[in-house]
Amino acid sequence: MSHKIAGAKNADLTELGRVRDRISFLYLEHAALNRQDSAITVTDRRGVVAVPAAMLAVLLLGPGVEVTHRAMELIGDSGASVVWVGERGVRQYAHGRALNHSAALLAAQARLVSNQRSRLAVARRMYQMRFPDTDVSKLSMAALRGKEGARVRQVYRDASAKTGVAWAGRTYDPDDFEAGTPINQALTAAHAALYGLAYSVIVALGASPGLGFVHTGHDLSFVYDFADLYKADVTIPIAFSVVATLVPGDDIGRKTRLAVRDAFVDGKLMLRMVADLKRVLGQTDAEREGDIVNLWDDKLGLQKFGVSYREFEDERGNRQ
Structure with a gap:
């Protein structure tokens, strides 16, 4: 009998656990990663363990790891970063997006x-x-x-x-x-x-x-x-x-x-x-979560994103 994997609603980044509350780094090797609801399942010769995706900060994938598309989808939605590394992290081969959406x-x-x-x-x-x-x-x-x-x-x-x-x-x-x-x-x-x-x-x-x-x-x-x-x-x-x-x-x-x-x-x-x-980098206390997108302006500073801006006249009366 096939096992149905229930889908979970994508979490908003503002709902995710703060970085300080997450498992900072989780290293895995010789294991298979899949998805079960809102958790990542890790299967190796010792058995299966489920790790809540929102508790992950950085996932280091070492030798012998197989990961499904469903697992990567959940990891991406949870705001975690993925880095493909050598044994115990001593090599770096590739990486996914950064931990959060803040630049x-x-x-x-x-x-x-x-x-x-x-x-x-x-x-x-x-x-x-x-x-x-x-x-x-x-x-x-x-x-x-x-x-x-x-x-x-x-x-x-x-x-x-x-x-x-x-x-x-x-x-x-x-x-x-x-x-x-x-x-x-x-x-x-x-x-x-x-x-x-x-x-x-x-x-x-x-x-x-x-x-x-x-x-x-x-x-x-x-x-x-x-x-x-x-x-x-x-x-x-x-x-x-x-x-x-x-x-x-x-x-x-x-x-x-x-x-x-x-x-x-x-x-x-x-x-x-x-x-x-x-x-x-002088950012010790600047831990920011969530989607933070602004529009840059050379005179007005940061402006709101997602707003339909109307035409306006510049200081010379020219319509922009």
């Missing part, structure tokens, strides 16, 4: 990056996050780069001393992974995984991966900006630890990716990234 983060990012003064302020804010005990609000970009370079070199030296892994500098060929030393291979693999996670968080919240404040000219400029906030705490120590425990026959790339994957999950790095992204 607040994107608009803030575009505004900030388009003005030299505000762009410098955001760059300083990101460097300040790395130097919490030092005031960097008056430093130039050249001074900030020098200060950051000294910090990272010290991080490398400390990791080397702690693990016993020799360190002679960061050198690698992006086109030839195998040509690098073991520690440089591990760093490359670890940073690539971090870039994937940073990309996923950025696009899931509706910001642009290409509008960078420190890096520029690349479609992943902001990904590189954002990921740099976490290398000293996450990927550099992991890379050195992996190399310190290598045994003959180990696949450095795979072993590093697995170690970074575990850190992503155990350290709740994604939740930290969400808060940091809003902080960087």
Whole structure:
């Protein structure tokens, strides 16, 4: 006997749970996704579980996931974001629409990056996050780069001393992974995984991966900006630890990716990234839900959308 799947009325975005009340990120792999009423059903070898669609913020689909059109329809109606990723989020392959319909983060990012003064302020804010005990609000970009370079070199030296892994500098060929030393291979693999996670968080919240404040000219400029906030705490120590425990026959790339994957999950790095992204763009308290559409006007400011506007006369008496 066939099972009838009942349809549910599309939820208005104003009726959806606020982002803070949702499951921030749900990662799935080797499972089948379908729809049952207003819930997403997840089926794997252990059984079936139903997840209310309105409780999802970002759905990460890993290897081996099959998803039906009906499930995607519900996910889209619920305002959740979908990102197709590698194992435990260490790669980013594609993404659907952002979490909500507000362009607040994107608009803030575009505004900030388009003005030299505000762009410098955001760059300083990101460097300040790395130097919490030092005031960097008056430093130039050249001074900030020098200060950051000294910090990272010290991080490398400390990791080397702690693990016993020799360190002679960061050198690698992006086109030839195998040509690098073991520690440089591990760093490359670890940073690539971090870039994937940073990309996923950025696009899931509706910001642009290409509008960078420190890096520029690349479609992943902001990904590189954002990921740099976490290398000293996450990927550099992991890379050195992996190399310190290598045994003959180990696949450095795979072993590093697995170690970074575990850190992503155990350290709740994604939740930290969400808060940091809003902080960087000055939108910590600007969590907006719902369909917010206005018309732009060069003199009158934002005007209502969906209104039939009549003709009017400009300041010279010309009918418009």
